[in-house]
Amino acid sequence: MAAPSAALNCEDFSMFQEALRVIRTIDDRIVHSLNTSVPTVSFSGKVDASQTCEQLYQTLMEAHLSRDKAIKSCIAQTSEVMGHLREERTKDADDLAVLKQLRKEQTKLKLMQSELNVEEVINDRSLKVFNERCRTHYTPPKVK
Numbered sequence: 001m002a003a004p005s006a007a008l009n010c011e012d013f014s015m016f017q018e019a020l021r022v023i024r025t026i027d028d029r030i031v032h033s034l035n036t037s038v039p040t041v042s043f044s045g046k047v048d049a050s051q052t053c054e055q056l057y058q059t060l061m062e063a064h065l066s067r068d069k070a071i072k073s074c075i076a077q078t079s080e081v082m083g084h085l086r087e088e089r090t091k092d093a094d095d096l097a098v099l100k101q102l103r104k105e106q107t108k109l110k111l112m113q114s115e116l117n118v119e120e121v122i123n124d125r126s127l128k129v130f131n132e133r134c135r136t137h138y139t140p141p142k143v144k
Helices: 013-023 030-037 049-091 096-134
Strands: none
Touching: 013 049, 013 096, 030 049, 030 096, 049 096
């Protein structure tokens, strides 16, 4: 179950959120994935639970890392646009169109930054569920 690698549209925040929703599918379905791939005690001889848990952990980590990079990339892109708009505003402080666009970009930036917090909550929840189910089969490496 690989995470879809959808490119985030940083221009339109609603499209940005929709793309995040799609690539967060692996975290939304973590319980189902664990229930279908990690055996109960009675079926433990039929499936290699440690290998299954390790693969699921690797998939989760790849998804978390790719989403984090994508969100931070959009934040950097929006910050760059804001920098250009600030330069334009300093050249002509009376240009209402530039001021309006700058405020729009500032709002979008704040919303994107809040997505980093949402991402942290989602990642923590997924790892908690993973650890509850796989702790006896697989111990993930310690994060530095």
